[in-house]
Amino acid sequence: xxxxxxxxxxxxxxxxxxxxxxxxxxxxxxxxxxxxxxxxxxxxxxxxxxxxxxxxxxxxxxxxxxxxxxxxxxxxxxxxxxxxxxxxxxxxxxxxxxxxxxxxxxxxxxxxxxxxxxxxxxxxxxxxxxxxxxxxxxxxxxxxxxxxxxxxxxxxxxxxxxxxxxxxxxxxxxxxxxxxxxxxxxxxxxxxxxxxxxxxxxxxxxxxxxxxxxxxxxxxxxxxxxxxxxxxxxxxxxxxxxxxxxxxxxxxxxxxxxxxxxxxxxxxxxxxxxxxxxxxxxxxxxxxxxxxxxxxxxxxxxxxxxx
Amino acid sequence: xxxxxxxxxxxxxxxxxxxxxxxxxxxxxxxxxxxxxxxxxxxxxxxxxxxxxxxxxxxxxxxxxxxxxxxxxxxxxxxxxxxxxxxxxxxxxxxxxxxxxxxxxxxxxxxxxxxxxxxxxxxxxxxxxxxxxxxxxxxxxxxxxxxxxxxxxxxxxxxxxxxxxxxxxxxxxxxxxxxxxxxxxxxxxxxxxxxxxxxxxxxxxxxxxxxxxxxxxxxxxxxxxxxxxxxxxxxxxxxxxxxxxxxxxxxxxxxxxxxxxxxxxxxxxxxxxxxxxxxxxxxxxxxxxxxxxxxxxxxxxxxxxxxxxxxxxxxxxxxxxxxxxxxxxxxxxxxxxxxxxxxxxxxxxxxxxxxxxxxxxxxxxxxxxxxxxxxxxxxxxxxxxxxxxxxxxxxxxxxxxxxxxxxxxxxxxxxxxxxxxxxxxxxxxxxxxxxxxxxxxxxxxxxxxxxxxxxxxxxxxxxxxxxxxxxxxxxxxxxxxxxxxxxxxxxxxxxxxxxxxxxxxxxxxxxxxxxxxxxxxxxxxxxxxxxxxxxxxxxxx
Numbered sequence: 047x048x049x050x051x052x053x054x055x056x057x058x059x060x061x062x063x064x065x066x067x068x069x070x071x072x073x074x075x076x077x078x079x080x081x082x083x084x085x086x087x088x089x090x091x092x093x094x095x096x097x098x099x100x101x102x103x104x105x106x107x108x109x110x111x112x113x114x115x116x117x118x119x120x121x122x123x124x125x126x127x128x129x130x131x132x133x134x135x136x137x138x139x140x141x142x143x144x145x146x147x148x149x150x151x152x153x154x155x156x157x158x159x160x161x162x163x164x165x166x167x168x169x170x171x172x173x174x175x176x177x178x179x180x181x182x183x184x185x186x187x188x189x190x191x192x193x194x195x196x197x198x199x200x201x202x203x204x205x206x207x208x209x210x211x212x213x214x215x216x217x218x219x220x221x222x223x224x225x226x227x228x229x230x231x232x233x234x235x236x237x238x239x240x241x242x243x244x245x246x247x248x249x250x251x252x253x254x255x256x257x258x259x260x261x262x263x264x265x266x267x268x269x270x271x272x273x274x275x276x277x278x279x280x281x282x283x284x285x286x287x288x289x290x291x292x293x294x295x296x297x298x299x300x301x302x303x304x305x306x307x308x309x310x311x312x313x314x315x316x317x318x319x320x321x322x323x324x325x326x327x328x329x330x331x332x333x334x335x336x337x338x339x340x341x342x343x344x345x346x347x348x349x350x351x352x353x
Numbered sequence: 354x355x356x357x358x359x360x361x362x363x364x365x366x367x368x369x370x371x372x373x374x375x376x377x378x379x380x381x382x383x384x385x386x387x388x389x390x391x392x393x394x395x396x397x398x399x400x401x402x403x404x405x406x407x408x409x410x411x412x413x414x415x416x417x418x419x420x421x422x423x424x425x426x427x428x429x430x431x432x433x434x435x436x437x438x439x440x441x442x443x444x445x446x447x448x449x450x451x452x453x454x455x456x457x458x459x460x461x462x463x464x465x466x467x468x469x470x471x472x473x474x475x476x477x478x479x480x481x482x483x484x485x486x487x488x489x490x491x492x493x494x495x496x497x498x499x500x501x502x503x504x505x506x507x508x509x510x511x512x513x514x515x516x517x518x519x520x521x522x523x524x525x526x527x528x529x530x531x532x533x534x535x536x537x538x539x540x541x542x543x544x545x546x547x548x549x550x551x552x553x554x555x556x557x558x559x560x561x562x563x564x565x566x567x568x569x570x571x572x573x574x575x576x577x578x579x580x581x582x583x584x585x586x587x588x589x590x591x592x593x594x595x596x597x598x599x600x601x602x603x604x605x606x607x608x609x610x611x612x613x614x615x616x617x618x619x620x621x622x623x624x625x626x627x628x629x630x631x632x633x634x635x636x637x638x639x640x641x642x643x644x645x646x647x648x649x650x651x652x653x654x655x656x657x658x659x660x661x662x663x664x665x666x667x668x669x670x671x672x673x674x675x676x677x678x679x680x681x682x683x684x685x686x687x688x689x690x691x692x693x694x695x696x697x698x699x700x701x702x703x704x705x706x707x708x709x710x711x712x713x714x715x716x717x718x719x720x721x722x723x724x725x726x727x728x729x730x731x732x733x734x735x736x737x738x739x740x741x742x743x744x745x746x747x748x749x750x751x752x753x754x755x756x757x758x759x760x761x762x763x764x765x766x767x768x769x770x771x772x773x774x775x776x777x778x779x780x781x782x783x784x785x786x787x788x789x790x791x792x793x794x795x796x797x798x799x800x801x802x803x804x805x806x807x808x809x810x811x812x813x814x815x816x817x818x819x820x821x822x823x824x825x826x827x828x829x830x831x832x833x834x835x836x837x838x839x840x841x842x843x844x845x846x847x848x849x850x851x852x853x854x855x856x857x858x859x860x861x862x863x864x865x866x867x868x869x870x871x872x873x874x875x876x877x878x879x880x881x882x883x884x885x886x887x888x889x890x891x892x893x894x
Contacts, residue, residue, distance in 0.1 A: 082779050090486060092502070100482065128400060209614065298602045300605065301606075311601075
């Protein structure tokens, strides 16, 4: 187990370097970011040159990348064009996005798995067909439509929620945005759990458990669910990364000042430092999530052993 | 905003029991002078230094917390004395500026001549990376503190001298008669000592001399400003304060206004323009701002700079149906342009409706004839370059091309050529890499006709991206700048503008409007010529 983890961690190094290099190059290909700083007019050449020098943009790209990576390892992610340290931006943005992700994941687990179990056990019944239909609709409607619709209905028409999240972004204000963010994944989790449950319900060990005379809820939770959850756990684990980085649409609709907002603004303003910094952290989150998911397999399925 | 209403009633109750002061609505000049309004905001792009802020969002804050020598009247755009007692000159080159007595910064420090001189020196100095440094380029010694190439040779502008506490002199490097009128711009405000002594602290919580003070500033999310009770000026705030809330998307801000969580939106999203009449009724404002949109041409390119090219450009101009495009695409938030300035200047300031004349009127037959006379479109096709990331430019560029194609009966006469990001677009445009016409927007720095002409069309000027050059125009501009009589100067500038017209150096498209929508709590909302809400005059309740 320990050796496996070490091996996985070592594998992360090339992935990490490769992905940050790619992002760095992509942002650089977009052109000269200083030109966008002066609005529709031309920056005066002396100030532009000075700024380029200060941000290290006058050096060749490979050198910029090396300096940047060197600084990253000492915890210095550079400065955004508005004079704020990128680490400062991160310290305000990540807590918000993490809260949003937690809400989304919890909703996925609670609603998704419950619905999955209910429909999986009642295959072909009206409940099953109904939920299947609803998930189909949720999957096919884009997030921004669901988001804007809920915002308009709950926020403006009925006045149940505030249409925008305040800058502190406490958990209770994040429930609706979390639901919107989780909606598509939630539908997938429902369907995954349903199929998995329905399949395993006919397996030998479930029949044995029932034959032993175990109570129904015990059969479902201890035997059926534990085995059926393996694909679901993989999905949710991989989804954490997606949710954190892919919340741009939801964060814009509900005016949440999280990672998506910073990334969006960073891209618009061609702020290399912000974009690369945030993506670097997201890459790390993604890699770690994958590792944890793989380790969880062993917990869920004792037949899997890592050496 | 139920909670706020309660708070207001509570405040009123307290006030009534204490001194029975005016409270609540009603009455012509009614309004709760203690109530705070909330307004939409976007994270400023640059650090909030006066000489480093070149966009509206940062400008909003500066407009609230600073007052300069001059102030532009929100309605007429005229520059009126604010801190200036008098600005005297005999030769349009040497100015003696006297500031009024009794002004202080909100931290108690006196506003002196030195506050101005230090601030201007800071703004001009190359090492401070101030993006508005060019504002000081008329002052003598600018090329020493801000050389185009090489090392900075001096720390301070040699043209600035403090005479006494309330007087300083400015010597310009050339005659510039409208120099005093430029002094209302943000870059020219005075700065307190703390700006220099504790720069980081100042940036975290700016201190100025305007009607509001910054109570708290959470970067990227919110700024709370409160009324400065001891404000010495005459334009004290009519409300208790302003909370600026950062919105990522102006649609969300608009939704929040609908839901009653926000009082003022100063940028109504294009998608909502259709509904705005229904949603807000008369709580919506749509007035010209000092912004003109034009199509610039690559005059550095031989194909666009030969005999007859001006005819081709005139033909293109006549092939654009401005009326229809502004109506269908912009829902009248743009006004078809008939000159190269902006209506905010007013007639005295140099705006001349119809200066462009027939060259800006749509006429398909004439357009066709002109382009043929001029030798046809270079390469048989025009490509209009624009950036696709912001400002829904694609919509109107496609419409312009459609209009041109229809007028010329040629489906391939004009196509849009989008670029991914604004920064990329700007860097290509400013390094003369574009080979066809490109979109250009010009937001004025100060409401003067000079600002609409010189930076854009003077030979080698800073924003002359198309590298247009015309001796007659340059001479007229020089002449106008040296003219001491304002009316005569404006007249000469208009003559220069006619040169731009006769050559069709750029095609004027439309004037951009500023828009604002507000909740029923607010009254007396107006936008200044820079499309910034006049916060200090807004009444709440």
